[in-house]
Amino acid sequence: MELIYQGKTKDVYKLEDGNIQLMFKDDVTGEDGVFDPGANTVGLTIDGVGKAGLKMTTYFFEKLREKNIPTHYIKTNFDDVAMIVKDAEMFGNGLEVICRYRAVGSFYRRYAAFCEEGQALDSFVEVTIKDDERGDPPISKEALTLLRVVTEAEYDQIVSLTKEISQIVKETLADKGLELFDIKLEFGRNKETKEIMLIDEISGGNMRVYDKDGTYIEPLQLETYLF
Known part of the structure; x- marks a missing residue:
């Protein structure tokens, strides 16, 4: 797979089949060590937050799939702390x-x-x-x-x-x-x-x-x- 972007909270890879793999990190946005979801910088690192975020994301994306709300979600690989998604x-x-x-x-x-x-x-x-x-x-x-x-x-x-x-x-x-x-x-x-x-x-x-x-x-x- 090819690394195409390193984000604040996830790294993004292109797979051979054209889909995208998101690798979840333990970083969250914030300022001066205080979490803020609206911030544009990494404020702190919390051990395990990447896997927790992936678990919650998977839960909600599957719930949205049941309601036929369009998302990029395809499947999750918890061992790699990664989610496979459609290209957008x-x-x-x-x-x-x-x-x-x-x-x-x-x-x-x-x-x-x-x-x-x-x-x-x-x-x-x-x-x-x-x-x-x-x-x-x-x-x-x-x-x-x-x-x-x-x-x-x-x-x-x-x-x-x-x-x-x-x-x-x-x-x-x-x-x-x-x-x-x-x-x-x-x-x-x-x-x-x-x-x-x-x-x-x-x-x-x-x-x-x-x-x-x-x-x-x-x-x-x-x-x-x-x-």
Whole structure:
């Protein structure tokens, strides 16, 4: 297999059959040693978080498959801490889509003059450009369509899928007595069919979760609640 990209939390390989293998790492995003799913740098390394993230991702992707929601997921190899996925085209250099249920993290830091920390946001969807040099800036639907990164129809579909997928995750966590504050998702086009599909992962490393007492649940701990 051919290494095509080394990411912050995963390495990406091209397989001989044209599919992609994602190798999960023990790194998570954050700043100054504090985890933040919306951050654009590796903030810390947590032993075992890669395998925990793969286990959770597999669980949610299989749940989405049952609901006929399009994803890049094919199968998982837990021994290699790897997931085999369909090849995908990025939107531009990549977009991150965050569904926010509470005003925390980067959202609160930007808009603290207009909201209280932890304020309910009613599944607000925010799109940012993957651009480490510029701090992954938020971008509007109008700007994305003007720059021809997505069409209006594609943007609307991404927002709709984000809300649907995030609600499934939220309800799953609620069944375990947990509350989802926000979650970061990524989408791409299937290289063969051009269908928009969920890519990357769904794990503790890209969401912020709290228990009923308002205690933050670390990414590695989240697995123990689900399984």
